[in-house]
Each structure stands twice: as structure tokens, then as C-alpha cells.
Amino acid sequence: MDGFTLDRRRLLAGSGLLGAAGLLAACTSNEPDEPESTGASQVANTGSGNDEPGQEVVIGFSAPAADHGWIGAITTKAEEEAAKYEDVDFQAVEGSNDVNQQISQVETLISRNVNVLVILPFDGNALTEVGIKAMEAGIQVINLDRVFSSARGYRTYIGGDNYGMGAAAGYYLAQQLTEKGVKDPVIGEVQGIADLPLTQDRSKGFEEALATAGFKVSNKVSAQFTVESGQQVTSNLLQAAPKLDALWNHDDDQGLGVLAAIEQAGRDEFIMVGGAGSRNMMDLIKADSGVMKATVTYPPSMAASAVKLARLVGQSKGMADLVELGVPASITLTSETITKENVDQYLSLGFES
Amino acid sequence: MSVSTAPPAVSTQRPGVLARMRGTEVRNLGLVAVLAVLIVIGAVTSENFLTTDNLENILVSSSVIGVVTIGMTFVIIGGGIDLSVGAIVALASVWATTLATQSYGPWMMALCAILVGAGAGLANGLLIAYGRLVPFIVTLAMMVSARGLAARLADNRTQLVNEQGIKDLAKTDVLGIPLMVIILAVVAALGWILLNRTTFGRRTFAIGGNTEAARLAGIDTRLNTALLYVLSGTCCGIAAVMLLARTTTGSSTHGNLYELDAIAAVIIGGTLLSGGRGTLIGSILGVLVFITISNIFILNNLATETQNIAKGLIIVGAVLLQRRANRDTT
Numbered sequence: 001m002d003g004f005t006l007d008r009r010r011l012l013a014g015s016g017l018l019g020a021a022g023l024l025a026a027c028t029s030n031e032p033d034e035p036e037s038t039g040a041s042q043v044a045n046t047g048s049g050n051d052e053p054g055q056e057v058v059i060g061f062s063a064p065a066a067d068h069g070w071i072g073a074i075t076t077k078a079e080e081e082a083a084k085y086e087d088v089d090f091q092a093v094e095g096s097n098d099v100n101q102q103i104s105q106v107e108t109l110i111s112r113n114v115n116v117l118v119i120l121p122f123d124g125n126a127l128t129e130v131g132i133k134a135m136e137a138g139i140q141v142i143n144l145d146r147v148f149s150s151a152r153g154y155r156t157y158i159g160g161d162n163y164g165m166g167a168a169a170g171y172y173l174a175q176q177l178t179e180k181g182v183k184d185p186v187i188g189e190v191q192g193i194a195d196l197p198l199t200q201d202r203s204k205g206f207e208e209a210l211a212t213a214g215f216k217v218s219n220k221v222s223a224q225f226t227v228e229s230g231q232q233v234t235s236n237l238l239q240a241a242p243k244l245d246a247l248w249n250h251d252d253d254q255g256l257g258v259l260a261a262i263e264q265a266g267r268d269e270f271i272m273v274g275g276a277g278s279r280n281m282m283d284l285i286k287a288d289s290g291v292m293k294a295t296v297t298y299p300p301s302m303a304a305s306a307v308k309l310a311r312l313v314g315q316s317k318g319m320a321d322l323v324e325l326g327v328p329a330s331i332t333l334t335s336e337t338i339t340k341e342n343v344d345q346y347l348s349l350g351f352e353s
Numbered sequence: 354m355s356v357s358t359a360p361p362a363v364s365t366q367r368p369g370v371l372a373r374m375r376g377t378e379v380r381n382l383g384l385v386a387v388l389a390v391l392i393v394i395g396a397v398t399s400e401n402f403l404t405t406d407n408l409e410n411i412l413v414s415s416s417v418i419g420v421v422t423i424g425m426t427f428v429i430i431g432g433g434i435d436l437s438v439g440a441i442v443a444l445a446s447v448w449a450t451t452l453a454t455q456s457y458g459p460w461m462m463a464l465c466a467i468l469v470g471a472g473a474g475l476a477n478g479l480l481i482a483y484g485r486l487v488p489f490i491v492t493l494a495m496m497v498s499a500r501g502l503a504a505r506l507a508d509n510r511t512q513l514v515n516e517q518g519i520k521d522l523a524k525t526d527v528l529g530i531p532l533m534v535i536i537l538a539v540v541a542a543l544g545w546i547l548l549n550r551t552t553f554g555r556r557t558f559a560i561g562g563n564t565e566a567a568r569l570a571g572i573d574t575r576l577n578t579a580l581l582y583v584l585s586g587t588c589c590g591i592a593a594v595m596l597l598a599r600t601t602t603g604s605s606t607h608g609n610l611y612e613l614d615a616i617a618a619v620i621i622g623g624t625l626l627s628g629g630r631g632t633l634i635g636s637i638l639g640v641l642v643f644i645t646i647s648n649i650f651i652l653n654n655l656a657t658e659t660q661n662i663a664k665g666l667i668i669v670g671a672v673l674l675q676r677r678a679n680r681d682t683t
Contacts, residue, residue, distance in 0.1 A: 066509045067504065067509055067605070067606065068509070068511070068606065069509075069510060069511060072508075072509045072510065194656065194657055194658070195658070218654075219651075219654055220654060221651055221657075222656075222657050224606075224609065226604065226606040226607070226609060227511055227600045227602045227604055227606070227607070228596065228599075228600050228604070228606065228607050228608070228609065229609070230600075231599055231600045232414060233651065235410055235413070235414060236410065236414070236647065236648050236651035236652070237651060238410075239401055239404070239406060239407040239410050239648070239651075239652060240399070240401055240651055240652040240653075240654065241401075242401060242404075242406075253511065256511060256513070256600065256601065256602050257600050257602070259601075260523070260599065260600050260601045260602075263524075264523050264524055264599070265406075265410075280513075352510055353510065353511045
């Protein structure tokens with residue numbers, strides 16, 4: 001890629017020695033430092049030298065409208081991360097759920113000549129062209145979470161793993177139910193918006209992981225990612241299954257409604273796993289007083305990572321723990337399973353719904 | 354269908370109670386038949402359908418949208434339309450759950466939601482009746498702006514209800530009947546009296562039938578029309594309180610597409626979209642039909658998309674049926 005060769009030439013020629021020394025120092029000093037650092041987001045910061053103030057980078061940011069907790073957290077985490085760096089000039093545009101409007105907002109950012117763009121598209125396919133346009137104008141694009149249809153549209157992709165999220169929930173429930181010795185369990189699933197590819201990926205992962213234990217989903221309903229719809233469909237689901245062994249709810253935002261329905265029906269005979277990792281759900285898992293036993297992450301902290309990557313790309317730096325000189329082209333985050341045992345580590349990453 | 358045989362039998366009865374069962378009442382019989390068919394389908398396809406718990410669940414699920422639909426019925430009979438109901442529910446739910454409001458306790462939260470609903474309705478009513486603007490446009494503007502304001506107030510977060518008093522509403526039974534269902538029944542009963550036994554109700558029918566004639570007959574059509582929207586807004590406020598209890602949250606996403614659900618229920622309930630004729634009982638039956646369909650689909654583990662197709666077909670079918678019943682009786 002053109003941008004990449006340019007990066008490397010600059011690195012080797014000019015500030016290369018300094019940068020390389022920094023990278024080397026990072027690789028050695030990172031190890032002893034690691035156990036001391038507590039917050040997961042802090043790990044990458046320690047001693048890498050990458051956080052030293054460098055050349056100023058103007059980062060443009062565009063995301064959908066912050067109409068629910070998760071997207072809200074995406075925007076705030078990006079802003080907070082950018083504020084940590086003196087050398088970052090963060091320019092966010094107002095979020096929009098209208099792809100047409102988001103395209104013109106990205107175009108505005110392109111014409112403002114930002115150095116790097118972080119884009120969480122409302123619809124990856126619809127924003128691909130403007131991503132390519134930015135790349136061709138020499139602006140590096142960090143594609144956040146919803147992937148463009150062409151790799152020419154981004155310098156680096158970073159996002160969550162929907163299939164892995166379903167699989168994590170499936171494996172956790174399979175293990176719990178097997179341990180209890182439940183035969184032929186009744187397993188319920190509350191999806192988000194059913195026709196989104198991300199929902200289908202999640203359900204596929206869930207089914208395939210359950211299948212490894214010989215289990216299958218008995219009752220499946222779909223909500224709209226909103227609290228109200230979660231309450232409504234779950235109250236019906238609980239009627240459809242008078243006895244449940246386990247329930248996976250795809251999304252912690254709608255989970256508040258799911259839990260309200262469960263409480264109103266006076267049901268507590270099953271275990272429940274959430275999705276995404278909101279602060280509310282983590283508190284419930286920690287308290288361990290109800291059906292809520294675990295949640296599988298789809299962390300909005302990825303926006304903070306995207307800003308970090310944007311800064312590194314803008315300063316032609318690489319990732320300290322990798323051998324390569326440039327930031328990788330694609331990063332998919334793992335979906336981690338948060339239970340009572342490890343919830344304390346994750347509390348700081350939970351988002352407010 | 355078995356339904357179509359009912360109207361002629363009724364229309365040939367001698368004068369008296371049955372003779373008055375024309376038009377809208379006959380349509381209600383049709384809807385009762387539709388509901389009966391649905392109940393049979395539900396009972397045959399799922400063993401969990403005809404349980405006390407599930408029937409209670411259907412009634413409780415109908416309660417929130419039911420209250421909204423009652424207000425909508427008044428507005429439509431009066432010749433208007435209210436597209437802003439869902440957004441008003443959202444705004445009222447958010448306003449009532451701000452930390453400031455919650456600090457005053459559950460009663461003030463409920464009062465706040467109802468006042469916000471009534472206030473938004475008043476704004477609609479004044480613009481429509483005294484500003485002489487088209488109801489469609491005014492309530493469309495309210496729909497957009499009320500939801501926007503709700504999102505702004507909530508800062509795009511879901512606000513948790515901390516007051517146990519509100520949450521308990523959803524878990525309270527009175528004489529074995531869920532409080533949510535009782536609230537719906539009380540609102541429906543009050544609405545029925547208001548519509549059928551008061552001057553306000555008769556004026557509403559008159560205005561919806563022919564505004565100019567009503568005005569010439571000396572009715573203050575503007576005041577009456579404005580009050581219709583206040584009524585609809587108030588119903589939204591009550592629905593918001595119920596939703597706070599049901600979901601234990603206030604959110605700008607609450608009440609999504611309520612306007613469509615309510616209008617659909619009113620229409621299949623036999624109320625003329627052009628106004629002047631309609632019944633509350635029909636609207637409530639309409640709500641029950643839709644909620645029962647959703648319930649049957651979920652009990653049978655069928656996808657939501659097919660459910661929406663079925664709902665669409667029922668709307669068209671019910672309207673066709675009503676037209677036929679109407680022709681047979683007049």
C-alpha cells in the first residue's frame with residue numbers, strides 16, 4: 001500500500017532511529033510493567049514510548065447518533081481517549097442515523113483536511129465509497145466495528161466479534177448446564193433486531209457452540225435493542241416456556257427490559273447471560289442475587305482503541321508489542337465472558353445504558 | 354368466513370336494543386369473531402396459550418398501548434389524527450425519571466408524566482384548533498420534536514426508575530387482577546362515559562361528522578377539538594407511567610411506533626378514519642387482536658417478520674369485512 005511504504009521510509013530515514021529505540025525499549029520494558037497495571041486499557045500505555053507527545057495529529061470522528069447506551073459509550077470513550085493526548089486534535093461531527101447525512105459529514109471532514117478519520121458507519125456498505133474517497137485523498141481511515149465492503153476504504157479495521165460473542169455465550173451456558181447435569185435443557189434466546197447481519201452472526205455462534213454439547217435453542221424471540229421491546233417479547237417468551245434452564249439476551253441495553261419481565265413474572269429457575277457488557281449488568285453479576293450470571297463483551301472501549309490507532313497511524317508509528325513497523329490492517333477483538341469471578345477487572349470498562 | 358353471516362341476522366331484528374346494534378356495533382361483533390378464531394388457533398397450536406398466566410399476560414401487554422388507543426379513538430372520531438402519541442409517551446417517561454423528578458417520590462413522578470402528556474397534547478390542540486393548522490402536520494412536528502427533546506433530556510441514556518413505588522405498579526394485583534389491566538379498564542370506562550353519555554362526547558361525534566354543521570349548530574368546535582388532543586396527551590401520560598412500571602426505565606426509545614399500532618387498532622375497531630363514527634370497545638378489541646397475534650406467534654416460536662405480514666393481512670381483512678357488514682346493515 002502506498003501509505004504504508006511512505007510510513008516506513010519516513011520511519012527509517014528521519015525519526016526512525018528514535019522510533020526504533022522507542023519500540024525496542026517498549027518490548028523489553030513492557031513485561032515487568034504489566035502485572036502492576038490494573039485497568040485493561042492501561043496495559044498498552046506502559047513504557048512503550050508510543051504515548052510520548054509527538055507530531056500533532058488531527059483526528060476526525062464520525063459515528064451514528066448516540067441513541068442508546070452502547071453507541072453513546074462509543075462516542076464518549078473516543079472523546080475521553082483523545083483528550084489524554086496533547087498531540088491529538090479531535091474533531092467529532094454530530095452523529096447521524098441517516099447514511100446520506102453521515103456521508104456528507106465525512107466529506108466535510110475530508111475537506112477540512114484532517115490527518116486520520118475514525119468512522120463507525122451506520123451501514124458499512126453505504127459508507128464504503130466515501131471511505132475510499134478519503135483514502136485516495138491521502139487521509140488514513142480507521143474503520144470502526146461495522147466493516148466496509150471494500151478493504152480499499154480503510155487503512156485499519158478494528159471491531160468486535162459477533163460470531164465469537166454468540167459462541168462465548170453458548171460455551172458458557174453449555175458448560176454450566178453440563179456441570180449441573182441438565183438433560184435436554186430448555187434454552188431461550190432474546191435477539192436484537194433480527195434482520196441485521198450482526199444478529200444473525202451472534203445467533204449462529206450461539207447455536208454452534210451449544211451444539212458442541214448437544215443442546216439447541218428451544219425458544220427464540222427478537223426485540224429491537226430497546227428496553228421496552230425487550231420487556232414485551234420476554235414476557236411472551238416466558239409464557240411460551242413455562243420452565244427455562246437458560247436464557248441468552250444479545251444486548252444489555254434491552255436487557256433492562258428483559259430483566260423487568262422476568263421479575264414481573266416471578267421467575268428465577270434459570271440462568272441468564274447478557275451481551276455487550278453494560279455497567280448495570282456487571283453490578284448484577286457481582287451481586288449474584290438473581291438470574292443474571294454472566295455477560296459476553298462487545299466492548300465500546302474499541303472506540304478508545306480506534307483513536308489510539310488513529311494517532312499511531314497519523315504519527316507513522318507501529319504497535320509497540322508487535323514486531324512490524326506499521327499498525328496492522330485488521331484487528332478483531334475477542335468477546336470475553338464476564339462472570340462473578342472476574343467482574344471486578346471489567347467494572348471500569350462497563351458502559352452506562 | 355363465519356363472521357359475514359352475523360350482520361343480516363342482527364339487522365332484521367325488531368326495534369329495541371338489537372335494532373340499535375347497527376353499524377359500529379355489528380363491526381364489533383365481527384372483531385369478537387376474529388378474536389375468537391385467534392383464541393381457537395392459539396389453543397390448538399400451543400398448550401401454553403389457554404393458561405391463566407398467559408391470558409393475563411395478553412391483557413397486561415395490551416394495557417399500555419390500550420390506554421394510548423383510547424385517546425387516539427377520541428381524536429379520530431373528532432376528525433383528527435395524532436401522530437405524536439409514541440413520542441409523547443417517550444418524553445413523559447423521560448421527564449418523570451430525571452433525578453430531579455424522582456427526588457419528589459412516586460406520586461410526583463406519575464403526576465409529572467401525566468402533566469407532560471397533557472401539556473404536549475395542549476400544544477397540539479392549540480396549534481390545530483386555534484392556529485388552524487392541519488393535525489397531520491402539527492402532530493408530525495410534535496412527534497419529531499418531542500422525541501428529540503426526550504433524547505436531549507435523557508442525554509441519550511436509559512434512566513432507571515429508582516422508586517420502588519412505581520416499579521410495584523407492575524407487580525400489584527387487586528382482587529387477583531393485575532393493576533395494569535385495572536388501569537386500562539378504568540380509563541376505558543371513563544372514556545366510554547365521556548364519549549357516549551356527555552355533551553362533550555356528542556359534540557365530538559358531531560364535529561367529526563361535519564365540522565361546519567357542528568359550528569353552525571352553535572358548538573365551540575375549536576375548544577372541543579383542542580380538548581381532544583389534551584385528552585390524547587393525557588392518555589399518553591398515563592401510558593408512560595404504566596410503561597415506567599413495566600420496563601423499570603424511562604427512555605427516549607419508549608413508545609416506538611405507538612402511533613401506528615394505535616391507529617391500526619382504532620381502524621380495525623371500526624372507527625372511520627374520516628371521523629364522526631366509532632366505538633371505544635372496537636378499539637380495545639383491535640388492540641387485543643394485535644397483541645394476541647404477537648403472543649401466538651411467540652408461543653409457536655415463529656419469526657417476527659411473518660408476524661408483521663399477518664398483522665397487515667388482518668388490517669386489510671378487517672376493513673373489508675367492515676365495509677361488507679356496513680353495506681348489509683344500511
